[in-house]
Amino acid sequence: MCTCKTDNLSDIERTSELSLGPEIVEYIKTICEGPHKESQLISVLHKVQQKYGYLSMENINAVAYLLKIPAAKVSGVATFYNFFRLQQPGKFKINVCLGTACYVKGANLIADRFKQELGIDFGETSKDAMFTLEIARCLGTCGLAPVVTIGKEVFSQVTPDQVPVLLDKFRKQ
Amino acid sequence: MTHNIVQDSYEKLFQQAANEIKLREESSKIRIQVGSATCENAAGAREVYDEFNKHIEASGRQDIVLHQTGCTGRCSCEPVVSVQIAHQMPVKYELVNRELAHKIFSQHILGGQPVIEHIIDSKDGNLTKWEFMFCNSARCGRDLLPNFQEDLSNKLEQAGLTKGQYKVIPANCFGLCPQKAAGKAIYMMIRPSKTIYRITQIEHLDRIIREHILGGNEVKELEVKTKPMSQRFFNLYGDVSFFSRQTRIALRNNGLIDPEDIYEYITCDGFKALSVVLGKGNKEWIIEQVSKSKLRGRGGGGYPTAQKWEMVSKAAESTRYLICNADEGDPGAFMDRSMLEGDPFSVIEGMIICAYAISSNRGFVYIRAEYPMAIERIEKAVALCRQHGLLGKNILNSGFDFDLELRLGAGAFVCGEETALIHSIEGERGQPRPRPPYPAEKGLWDKPTVINNVETFANVPAIFLFSPEWFASLGTARSGGTKVFALAGKVRHTGLVEVPMGTTLREIVYNIGGGIAGGKKFKAIQTGGPAGGCIPEQYLDTIVDFDSLTALGSIMGSGGMIIMDEDDCMVDIAKFFLTFSQDESCGKCTPCREGTKRMLEIIERITAGDGIPEDIIKLERLGNLLRKTSLCGLGRAAPNPVLSTLKYFRDEYEAHVHEKRCPARKCTALSRYSIIPEKCVGCTACARNCPVFCISGTAKHAHVIDQSRCIKCGRCYQVCRFEAVSRT
Incomplete structure (x- = not known):
């Protein structure tokens, strides 16, 4: 009779738990006790991204295993929503708001200037791993248009010429 | 019997709140009020708050209190600080920064002399008696x-x-x-x-x-x-004229109460409507009142709220759910954020009333992850409500149980569509499904579900506080009450405007918004976000309500209102919205997925100067096709910006296609840049900034652009400080 071990579920569980860390594992456990556990998938992914900055393939698999949801579905959800990132981001996230109010006040020129200064396109990270450039659809601060957020700071009524100054400010941090 | 118990519980709660407020003895004190919402903080309100705090501590005065509120919606003046001294006219300051805060404190608070030049709307330069x-x-x-x-x-x-x-x-x-x-x-x-x-x-x-x-x-x-x-x-x-012409119902407490303090809300008649409703204990009566008020869904659809509630309340299935749609994704609309940040309790109160009417015990607030402060405030408000017996088991001792959960979106515009939102709460990809069945029949987990927008719920308590007849009398024949608009773009006073249904666009743009900034000429008003359309000047006297805006080929939508002036190219605006719709199309149905892409290709061709005459006809045909065949409301409305601009500004499209000219000179690819030798001082700024190095010339001598190599990026035009680069 064949004696090789095919049941490696406990190994997968251990690596999953190690990959996500105890708080998230605990969170998933409490969810699994309540009703409609699969409905909490998005909030679990939010927690993972909050902790690690992005959703790695290992973490997607780990969430799938612990929530007992197919990995294909977890990755389907993770790729559907713009908010989730699948690559490691830079130190600071730059969000150029391209909502209507910002756009009519020239936000596209600001966006172009960021691209030019950093030499990257939207969704990419600069070579020095300092900045990730992203588009925001609307930050809801239309009265202060055009608006850019860098890290946790919000900058209002930005002009293209302020772009290099802003970048320098964050490079020094 | 229940009547008395509920009323007693409410009275007790009100007394508790009143005592708490009384203990603070604020009425005799000097109150400095600083806005604190995402927008206020972005403008620097946090630092101003800290600055005042420092000054109050340093002065050792016990009779000065610092009070935080949400925002009042006067965005272009933020941060707004008001100083309220008993028996004196309250003074509001605009654009306050650290230095001004210092000045206000020393000159006004300590010295009794208001800093007149920084008061909002203080053109006449003095304070009246x-x-x-x-x-x-x-x-x-x-x-x-x-x-x-x-x-x-x-x-x-x-x-x-x-x-x-x-x-x-x-x-x-x-x-x-x-x-x-x-x-x-x-x-x-x-x-x-x-x-x-x-x-x-x-x-x-x-x-x-x-x-x-x-x-x-x-x-x-x-x-x-x-x-x-x-x-x-x-x-x-x-x-302030921006405010005096408004009627505030949904925003009734914004800019007045501290959104993190349940006692302030209660003393402003908060939860009184709930106590009336629970005390009466008659569910049909509630729906009847809402029906009389002619309240229609403020999220964009304009569906009569009472009908939705009635359908669910009469459903055979006994498990029912309630959802508040706070996935405010329209670029240019921010009233829901402001309400959640400025007065979260009224939204919660509206939800509890609805839950009682439809006999639901579990509700959800689906809120976008892009609004961290709104999330924080609503979380705090829910916790405070639970502490005070307003959420959870046996609300106000009425025997009714209801609780709320928060669910975060994750950056998908389509999740504002109700069936997509339900999928998202269920943990799925947020894609819509065909209706019927409507959520009122089969919604969340296939149970009957009411979905209403934040603003709709915020209106509900006011209907019970001030009678449905009054609410209905404020609006038009078919829609009662007010609507909050987010006024932005090229208007002088940007911000939140709440006006009765039936107010004209002209009143909003000119009397409240103060007209076009910088003395430019009004061109169009865009309502309803990416699903709306552009309305030209000749229709400025149209009244706002759901039906009249639809008749013009636009929509009320969630209430975004972007004003555009003569410098805006309507083809470019249509391109902007189409880029958005194309990017946010969820990809489920072919007309929207492929149609928006092809339309965008055509419109990009037109703005790049490569348009051919058939393009305009093709755009129109494709747009109409999308309107008829897309699966959800978003897809059906996606061509609206193009179709409405084609209807009212066809000449601009034709100029782009036939003459290769952009009348507003916005489309850079259609412009020709040249340097005016008389004005050029030879500062070399343009040559240094030109990405293709096609500008030649030496320092202190006039420069020249090599037209054959120019890529028309417009960089030289932006950097020249001597207006020496001409764009034709």
Whole structure:
């Protein structure tokens, strides 16, 4: 009779738990006790991204295993929503708001200037791993248009010429 | 029996709140109020708050309190700080920064001299002694005393007051008309005493001037005893024309209360409507009241709220759910954020009332992850409600159980569509499904579900506080109440505007918004976000309600209103919205997924100067196809910006295609850049910034652009400080 071990579920569980860390594992456990556990998938992914900055393939698999949801579905959800990132981001996230109010006040020129200064396109990270450039659809601060957020700071009524100054400010941090 | 228990519980809660507020003894203190919402903080309100805090501590004064509120919606003036001293006119400062905060503290608070040049709307440069705000809305006695403003001014002058000593301000509805038949009196508030008078004949004015203004004694017989909804708002902000022409129902507490303090909300009649509803215990009555109020869904669809509730309340299935749609994704709309950040309790109260009416025990607030502060505030509010027995088991001892959960979106515009939102709450990809069945029949986990927008819920308590008839009388024949618009773009005063349904666009743009900034010419108004359309100048006298805007090929939508001036190219705007719709298309149905992409390709071709005459016809045909065949409302509305601009601004499309010219000179690829030798000082800025190095010239000599190599990026035009680069 064949004696090789095919049941490696406990190994997968251990690596999953190690990959996500105890708080998230605990969170998933409490969810699994309540009703409609699969409905909490998005909030679990939010927690993972909050902790690690992005959703790695290992973490997607780990969430799938612990929530007992197919990995294909977890990755389907993770790729559907713009908010989730699948690559490691830079130190600071730059969000150029391209909502209507910002756009009519020239936000596209600001966006172009960021691209030019950093030499990257939207969704990419600069070579020095300092900045990730992203588009925001609307930050809801239309009265202060055009608006850019860098890290946790919000900058209002930005002009293209302020772009290099802003970048320098964050490079020094 | 239940009636008494619920009422008693509410009374107890109200007493608790009133005592708590009384303990703070704030009425006798000087109050400095600083806005704190995402927008206020972005403008620097946090630092201003800290600065005042430091000053108060350093001064050692115990009679000065610092108070935080949400935002009042006057975005272009933020951060807004108001200083309220007992028996004095409240003073509001605009664009406050650290230095100004310091100045306000030393000069105004300590020295008693307001910093006049920084007061909002203070063009006349002085503070008046008296202010007379009277209701100038159509339902009040405008016909009874047609020359009210003039008569009052004349009488005041006769009594010896000079021009600088008083101000007469036409305001909007105070919310007093339900108590007495409308149209038979004019209501007037006098500041700083905050007295409200009910005036039915011109002689009353003489008496008020004689006894109150000159004699210092209020005329008790004419005074209105009940506190109307707008009293606090007009008392604080009524002198600013941006505010005095608004009627605030959904935003009734914004900029007045501390959104993190449940006691302040309760003392402003918070949860009173809930106690009435639970005390009465009659679910049909609730729905009947909402139906009478003619409240329609504020999220964009405009579906009668009562009908939705009734359908769910009569469903055979007994498990029912309630969802508040706070996935405000329209670029250019931010009223839901402001309400959640400025007055989260009224949204929660509206939800509990609805839950009771439809017998639901579990509700959800689906909120976008891009609004961290709104999430924080609503979380805090839910926790406070649970602590005070307003959420959870046995609400106000009525025997009714209801609780709320927060669910975060993750950046998908389509999740604002109700069936997509339900999928997202279920943890799926947020894609819509065909309707019917509507969520009212089969919604969340296939159970009957009511989905309403934030603003709809915020309106609900006001209907029960001030009667459905009054609410209905504010609006048009088919839609009652008010609508909040987010005014942005090229208008002078940007911000949140709440006006009765039936107000004209012109009133909003010119009288409230202050007209176009920088003396430019008005071109169009875009309503309803990416699903809406552009309305040209000739329709500015159209009234706003769901039906009239739809008739113009636009929509009310969630209430974004972007004003565009002569510098905006309508083809470019259409391109902007289409880029958005194409990017946010969820990809489920072919017409939307492929159609928006092809339309965008055509429109990009046109703005790049490669358009061919057939393109315009193709755009129109494709747009109409999308309108008819897309699966969900978003897909069906996606071509609206293109179709409406084609309808009203076809000449601009034709100029792009036939003449390869952009009339607004916005489309850079259609422009030709050249340097005017007379103006060029040879600073070399353009040559250094040109990405393709096609500008030649030496320092201090006029430069030249090599047209054959120019990529028309417009960089030289932006960097030149001497206006030496011409764009034609």
